[in-house]
Amino acid sequence: MTSAPPPPPQILSDVSIGPDVAAVGRIEAIKSVLRVLTQTTGLRLAVVARVTAEAWTCCAVLDEMNFGLKAGDTLEITTTFCNTVRSTLAPLLVTHASQDPRFRDHPAPRMYGVESYIAVPLYRKDGTYFGVMCALDANPAALSEDKLEIFRHLGDLVGHQLEQEDALNERDARLLGAHEASLLREQLIGIVSHDLRNPLNAISLAAATMMRLEELDERSRRGLRRILDASDRAHRLIRDLLDFTHVRTGMPLPINPQAADLHQLIRQVVDEVQLTAPERELDVVHAGDARGTWDPDRIAQVLTNLLANAMQYSPSDSPIRVEARGEAQKVVLSVSNVGEPIPVGLLPTLFKPMTRGTTTVTERRSVGLGLFIVEQVARAHGGQVEVVSTAEAGTTFRVHLPRDA
Incomplete structure (x- = not known):
């Protein structure tokens, strides 16, 4: 004779083990496992529960007898048979609780009407106790011990999957934390760089205006020139930082292609750089037709950036060679300097952001974005950058630029 449905459980709440509930819920096979349990035993309710000394929490459930449980619901641990499994760390089989001397006074049959019950303890792969996998019913059931063997195997499967979920969650948390930190850093760089432009523009304008005064002595002019030079370097750094933020947040580097002659553009840039570094020898070599379609500002x-890099890593009394060589389908821009070669171990990461071409600590420090920007500009034009660095020939950076970007 079938007994009446059990009274509704007294459901509590415990949000502290929400991650455990979510982890079980993400196990793709969990519904199939619970289905196997009900079909194997004939019991109508199968549960994976997180069990602690304080509470019993449903993580996954297959309910065919309207017991009223859902994932996340929590019961008083002392009212459940699972408390016995937790305390003994052993499987448990109950066929008729109200007539079993061990459990006829237990709260489970009185409060929930549970008469039949079978369960095994669940462990994570590392041996940590997690809870219980069980099946139960309001009706007595003729359960044999061999059913426990099936429960054990399925329990091992669930425990292994829990360990995998823990590992994935830990990895995802690390990746998310690193991604958020990286994104925040890049956004901060962009904001700070953008906000620095206004005061720098004011400094540059004021210094340029004072330079036009006829009554300035030579010492004052040199001081103003240093202010303008520092301001120009800061402007270049800000542009590199803004470009870096642009690229790292997933947007392509913007370019504005137009007809240009690389020979003329190089001469103009070298002349401007020479004004800020009159002590350096900058040699310019032109070869072939250097006309094409590029963004002149980006090529400049x-x-x-290449000239700044060459001056930083070469002796101050050594020449720097700039060459533009026109070929059939492209123009090759190269910058060469003598000095200590780039270590072979640094070459694979040379164009990555925040890296430097030497392991030597120097007083002239840089953010390490110059070569990163060089490569990004080349890519935006459909080109590429290569570097050759030896003790005998020095270091040469070559930028290959297709004539039509």
Whole structure:
């Protein structure tokens, strides 16, 4: 004779183990496992529960007898048979609780009407106790011990999957934390760089205006020139930082292609750089037709960064060679300097942001974005950058630029 449905459980709440509930819920096979349990035993309710000394929490459930449980619901641990499994760390089989001397006074049959019950303890792969996998019913059931073997195997499967979920969650948390930190850093760089432009523009304008005064002595002019030079370097750095933020937030580097002659553009940029570094020898070599379609401002940015890099890593009394060589389908822009070669171990990461071409600590420090921007500009034009660095020949950066960007 079938007994009446059990009274509704007294459901509590415990949000502290929400991640455990979510982890079980993400196990793709969990519904199939619970289905196997009900079909194997004939019991109508199968549950994976997180069990602690304080509470019993449903993580996954297959309910065919309208018991009223859902994932996340929590019961008083002392009112459940699962408390016995937790305390003994052993499987448990109950066929008729109200007539079993061990459990006829237990709260489970009185409060929930549970008469039949079978369960095994659940462990994570590392041996940590997690809870219980069980099946139960309001009716007595003729359950044999061999059913426990099936429960054990399925329990091992669930425990292994829990360990996998824990590992994935930990990895995802690390990746998310690193991504958020990186994104925040890049956004901060963009904001700070953008906000620095206004005061720098004011400094540059004031210094340029004072330079026009006829009554300035030579010492004052040199001081103003240093202010303008520092302001120009800061402007270049800000542009590199803004470009870096642009690229790293997933947007392509913007370019504005137009007809240009690379020979003329190089001469103009070299002359401007020479004004800020009159002590350096900058040699310019032209070869072939250097006309094409590029963004002149971006190409000037590339050359400025390469020249700054060459001056930083070469002796102050050594020449720097700039060459533009026209070929059939492209123009090759190269900047060469003598000095200590780039270590072979640094070459694979040379164009990555925040890296430097030497392991030597120097007083002239840089953010490490110059070569990164050079490569990004080349890519935006459909080109590429290569570097050759030896003790005998020095270091040469070559930017290959297709004539039609």
